[in-house]
Amino acid sequence: MGADLSLPLVEQVRPGLWTVPVPIPNSAQMGYVLVYAFETERGPYLVDAGWNTDDAYSCLVSGLAQAGFDITDVQGVIVTHMHPDHYGLAGRIREASGAWVGLHPADAALIGDHKQAPTGLMETTEEILRREGAPLHAIQALQHAAMPAFPEVAPALPDLLIEDGDQPEVPGWELTAVWTPGHSPGHLCLWEASQRLMLSGDHILPRITPHIGIHPQSGLNPLGDYVVSLEKVCAYDASEVMPAHEYRFVGLHRRVEELKAHHQARLDEVLAAMGAGAVTTWEIASHMTWSRAWDRIQGWMLRAALGETLAHLHYLQSLGRAYLQPGEPSEWVALDMPDRLRSRATPAI
Ligand SMILES: [Zn+2]
Ligand SMILES: [Zn+2]
Numbered sequence: 001m002g003a004d005l006s007l008p009l010v011e012q013v014r015p016g017l018w019t020v021p022v023p024i025p026n027s028a029q030m031g032y033v034l035v036y037a038f039e040t041e042r043g044p045y046l047v048d049a050g051w052n053t054d055d056a057y058s059c060l061v062s063g064l065a066q067a068g069f070d071i072t073d074v075q076g077v078i079v080t081h082m083h084p085d086h087y088g089l090a091g092r093i094r095e096a097s098g099a100w101v102g103l104h105p106a107d108a109a110l111i112g113d114h115k116q117a118p119t120g121l122m123e124t125t126e127e128i129l130r131r132e133g134a135p136l137h138a139i140q141a142l143q144h145a146a147m148p149a150f151p152e153v154a155p156a157l158p159d160l161l162i163e164d165g166d167q168p169e170v171p172g173w174e175l176t177a178v179w180t181p182g183h184s185p186g187h188l189c190l191w192e193a194s195q196r197l198m199l200s201g202d203h204i205l206p207r208i209t210p211h212i213g214i215h216p217q218s219g220l221n222p223l224g225d226y227v228v229s230l231e232k233v234c235a236y237d238a239s240e241v242m243p244a245h246e247y248r249f250v251g252l253h254r255r256v257e258e259l260k261a262h263h264q265a266r267l268d269e270v271l272a273a274m275g276a277g278a279v280t281t282w283e284i285a286s287h288m289t290w291s292r293a294w295d296r297i298q299g300w301m302l303r304a305a306l307g308e309t310l311a312h313l314h315y316l317q318s319l320g321r322a323y324l325q326p327g328e329p330s331e332w333v334a335l336d337m338p339d340r341l342r343s344r345a346t347p348a349i
Contacts, residue, residue, distance in 0.1 A: 007032055007059075010066040013240075013248060014195055016040075016172070020063035022050035024085045029208065030245050033085045036199060037064060040171040043073035046099075047190060047199050048080055048244055052088030060089060074099040078168055078175075079158070080201030080244060081184040082107035091156025102160035102168055104179060107186030110217050111157055125216060125303075132306055133280025133329030142303050162188060180233060182226025183210045185219045191236055198238040198252055203229060206241070206249045209262050213307025214314060223263065223315035230256045263312070270312045271334055274322070279331040285309035 008021045016039035021032040036047040044064065050056045061071045074097040079087045082103060090101045103111075129139045162168055164179035174193035180203045181187055190199040202210045203226075212226045219225055238252040249255070266288070273287035285306050286294045297305055313332055316322035325331045 008034075008247070010063045012067070013242070014197070017195075017197075018067040018069075019242075019248075020060060020067065022056050022060050022063070022089075024051050025053055025055065027085070030085065033244050034242075035060060035063070036242060037067055037069060038170050038173050038175075039067075039069075040075070040173070042171060043075045043097075044069040045076045045078070045168075045170045045173075046074060046093070047078050048086045048201070049077055049089035049093055051085045052092065057089055057092055060093075072097045076100045076102065076160075076168065076170065078102045078162065078177075078188070078190065079107075080189070080199070080203075081187040082110050083184060083202070086201070086244060087111075090158075094156065094159075100159040101156065102162045103158040104177070104186030104188050105161045105163065106181065107184055108158050108161055110185070128214075128216070129306070130328055131281075131326075131330045132310065133282035134306070135282075138282075138302070141298070178233060178236075180229035181219060182212055182222050182229045185217075185222075185225075187229070189233055191238075196237060196239040197242055198233060198236055198240075199242045199244075200233070200252075201244045204233065204241060204252070204255055204259065205243045206246050206255065208246065209259060211304055211308065212263075212311050213304055214310040215303070215307045218307070218311070221311075221314050221318050223311040224318045227260065227263065227315070230259060266308075266312050267316060270309065270316065271321075271337060274332060274334040275337060279333075280329040281306060281310050281313060281332070282329070284313070284332065 007023055011019050013019055018037040020035045020037055022035050023032050024030050033048055033050050035050055038045045050060050064071055071093065074093055076099050077090050077093055079090055079101065093099055094101050126139060126143055129142055162177045164177060166177045168175055176191045178189040178191055180189045183202045187201055187203055189201055189203050212223050214222060234253055234256050240248055240250055241252050242248045269288045270284055273284040276287060278284040278287050288309060290297055290305055313322060317324065320335065322332055322334050325333060
């Protein structure tokens with residue numbers, strides 16, 4: 001990607017609104033999460049928390065101190081979604097300050113999955129991989145691909161469930177939760193009306209395309225949800241977008257159009273792969289373009305690639321443009337192949 005992953009400075013982005021970058025350990029792509037701190041007469045309220053490591057925590061504490069806040073004065077933590085780079089430190093901040101922790105119920109429901117032993121998740125993954133047509137050696141390697149993340153995930157449950165349209169109490173600010181499922185089932189953006197700011201979490205990032213994939217904790221049609229959620233934020237006339245990674249930017253609508261075009265191009269790739277005779281999710285994914293050659297993608301990146309392919313297939317299915325013939329492996333059948341992709345289609349389709 002060529003992104004500059006060095007930690008940006010703590011910055012006052014509006015009077016009373018600060019960004020505190022918190023490093024993500026071993027992150028090749030993201031580097032850091034941007035925690036937003038809203039100043040109020042009671043003390044600061046945060047949006048997102050950071051990954052649960054000692055390093056990240058001390059970085060958050062010192063970053064807040066630079067902005068003039070004490071971690072013990074934090075009043076509330078609104079978490080955009082339950083991924084560990086956002087939710088991880090929420091419990092520790094609550095312990096230090098007595099702050100409430102707020103999360104959308106659809107993501108709160110997933111916290112329990114991490115508290116239990118991960119065996120359940122692994123069995124589900126194996127079944128999924130077999131259905132997708134993954135070869136045996138890949139299934140064995142991939143089953144363990146998500147394991148390193150588990151010890152880092154904080155089991156703290158939220159105090160507050162924040163639903164679409166809720167206005168979490170942050171004195172002096174006009175925050176409204178905008179439920180934007182897709183990247184995670186309970187992803188929240190936050191609209192700050194007085195300054196027309198869209199805090200976009202991982203839903204909209206300036207350069208990276210947020211991962212939308214099918215996995216044991218995703219919805220059934222996360223890409224369908226994501227496309228609807230893109231339209232939803234387009235209803236807001238934002239003066240600036242404040243994402244949880246990379247950097248803030250102007251041009252919400254333009255970025256939404258780019259993200260829609262990206263997924264349209266990926267859908268075309270999926271259909272072209274099917275036109276070339278690929279039938280299992282594994283085969284279809286192996287025909288698509290990735291940041292490196294298919295046989296060099298390993299571990300969680302391979303799972304993510306399969307999950308992303310599957311998300312596009314389920315979206316096509318929801319549009320009536322593909323269906324799945326169940327089996328081991330299951331086989332995808334394209335309907336309504338566009339003319340521009342038909343030349344590569346086999347007679348069977
Ligand atoms: Zn995320
Ligand atoms: Zn993230």
